[in-house]
Amino acid sequence: MNEAMALTIGLPLLGALAATVWPRRSRCIGILTLLGSGASVTWLFALVMRHGEAWQALGGWQTGLSIALHADALSSLMLMLTALVALAVSVYAIRYFRAQPDTSRFWPLWLLLVAALNGLFLSADLFNLYVTLELLGLSAVALTALGGKRESIRAALRYLLVGLLGSMGYLAGVAILYAAFGTLDMRQVGAQIGVDPASEMALLLMTAGLLLKTALFPLHFWLPAAHSNAPAPVSAALSALVVKAGFYLVLRLWSEVFPQAISAPGAMLIGALGCAAILWGSWQALQAQRLKLLAAYSTVAQLGYLFVGLMLLQLTPAGPQRELVFGAVILMALTHGFAKSSLFLAIGVVQQHAGHDRIAQLDGTAQRLPATTFAIALAGVALIGLPPSGAFLGKWQLLSASLAHGQWLLVLVMGIGSLLAAAYVFRVLGHAFGNAAFASRPVNVASEEWPALALGMFATLVLGLGSGWLWTFIEVAA
């Protein structure tokens, strides 16, 4: 019954192999593969919607020996995000890499990245998670290096080292848990975790490693360079999906494996770092001279909101209130995924037409690239957290939870963060509405402008006005 899970991981893997073997057909293979795995994600989604969750043990062995796969609401939503964003990014990538001499290197790595993401969202076993984490990190690094310039190579190298360090931390934690409890299955480990040194040490190591990969302030130092020097489609995937994977794991571990071992000060620390990330990231985005750097720092800030949400989640006792915060965190993560990929793709369009992405020299973009400017505006609305975006609903719930806990400081930080976000988004749009036009040929290629626009609409209209079912879905499946 659950071939859907195996297909979701297997198809992109096979696709990556095929794209390596037949480089000339790689574009066609890539799109077909992603359509196929998208279909299997949809199938899986329907299964989870009906049954609440789905299990599969590959190889037919008992749990603990085989590769255990598990899907619930959280993972199927992340899979859906990945499928949709990956499809849009791929359509755009065909246009984007047309000018490049050697496009065939992109597709195998890109499909490998999707396979790793899907595997990560489906693994129910701590060691398999490590494997997918490594695979994800390595393919992301290789994609970053595709830029080919000296800066992108340097950024990729640093990204590689940081990623390895993060994985090492995670692996060390897994080793401690295995030594202490003799199992790697998430549920079995979760059942035995308590307030003991082994659990706490493992929690610390694994969380620290993942925070490094998720670029939570002050561990974000590697992110702006890596995300802003990669090719535009890669940046979109990195900001929208890859860092989300790290956050997903933290969320998963904290709420299912380690809830007993997490102390209130630990949660507060994460929340405080989240606040610092919101303020610092937004401020740096406002200072940025280049669009891609702006978008990258904006990611640092937006991750901050997710960690603030994580803290509120820890503070809220189980019950409907906690479900609301949980839903809000997921909704914000999804909205950011769509919005940020839309922004990076739109920036890619601007960059290829203007020949640069220096914000101060982008006057007149609105006249030359209306659809792309509109995409930037839609993404911007979601980043600020204004209606009708999904982030508005998420922010409302986070504000509500903060007020309920009397955390006025959080309200203040989120308020300032929103205003700073508005300032950096409208700094770009202000220039776009300016009169001086940059030299550019008129755009009439739908496949270039539409992916960004579609993703932006998803973030701002679909998730804002049509996400009522999401809350019941989370409740049913949780």
Add this chain to the structure above:
Amino acid sequence: MNLSNSLLLMILASSLLPGLAIFFLREGSHRLRTWLNMFGALLKLVLVGVLTWGVFQEQSFETRWLLAPGLELVLHADALSVLFVSLSTLLWLVTTVYAIAYLEGSPHRSRFFGFFSLCVTATVGLALAGNLFTFVLFYEILTLSTYPLVAHKGSADSVRGARIYLAYTLAGGLVLLVGAVWLQNLAGPVEFVEGGVLSQLPTELHGQLVWIFLLLMIGLGVKAALVPLHGWLPKAMVAPAPVSALLHAVAVVKAGAFGIVRVVYDVYGIEFSADLGVLLPLGVAAALTIVYGSARALMQDNLKKRLAYSTVSQVSYIALGTAIFGPLGTIGGVVHLVHQGVMKITLFFAAGNYAETLGIHKVSELNGVGRRMPLTTLAFSIGALGMIGIPPVAGFVSKWYLGVGAMQAGMAGWVLPVLIASSVLNAAYFLPILYRAWFRPAGAWPAEHIVHSKRETHAGLLWPPLITASLALAAGLFASAPFSPLEWAELIAQREYLR
């Protein structure tokens, strides 16, 4: 009641869908764009007519759509929303006619009319909002959709003006949001109900309710241009004339004022607000704004700036009426929502005509313009006399009810002096304009764009101010006719106080 439920959605869609379609039109397809614009505006007018009749008959109209637990998009029509909806629908139609003529030959018209329609959709959504969440949602969408209109010209000045506008309104929106979330934490989803919903809350929460009231008023006061939150309004004068008309009379400023009325009457309830003691500070803030705005208007030589400060002052009559406890004060405030709209839009249309036809931007350049452009100047004069409060123009009716209402509420001691001072100031900044226009000899015009022929200016520019001026006159002359703004305001007051 299937039809009556979809009526509200149809009213929203009648401007939303044409607006979205217009975005995709090529710049050159003028006829199709004009056709879409007019079709949407006229259809909306018809639908609102149906709605008005239904609400008058006490039919109920409601549409709900769940966005998240506790966060429901509710559209609901009551007497107050009908007042605002019909005002903005009527004035939108007139402004569309004006804007089509005004922007003839200028670039980026598809973008302009697209956002223009979105802006009206947001205003109507805000008027029909059935709970505080929906109100906040449309309040922010209104901010977003007006930004491109203010920045439309693309000059450094416009972009700067738009940025200041945005900084004020987004910050205000944020304060409103915090207030709304806090209130919902205390009271659950806050629906708008005639007579208010908060008086049942336990007394120990009253302290928090006062703070929430302050937050809400700050958030709404930014758009309503309450001093000292009014700074954006004169700066946004860089926008094209139809946009100014929209900002001042139809949408933005009105949205703030309407929100204040909503919160006081249908969230807190007028009696509970009076018990909490929040009405007096609101009244004082409004009174200060009235006098300050008028005083600043007196000092402006730029015609549009003078009108902008005049708006700052006039819109606060609405807040003042709200703060006066008693049905007559309520009537005066609510009816001024309409009266100020038709009068001020007339003034902005006329100012736009002077600028477009003769290049006049300053009061000092208006000498003798009455002979060159008699009809435009006639419309301007009617609007100006109404603002001063001279019968039989509509403004007199508002001021009369405010004054009598204040006496009834025992607030005459400070409200009457404010009304008198403001009327004197209004006269002091409007009468010299009229004197210059009609009685001083004409000099050379700064830049005559449209040469004098059979008509004084383009027909599409001339008719809108004449129509709105007639409306302003009619609203005063036939104040006691059925379905006049005054009669409708009395209906609202009746429903607020008797429930």
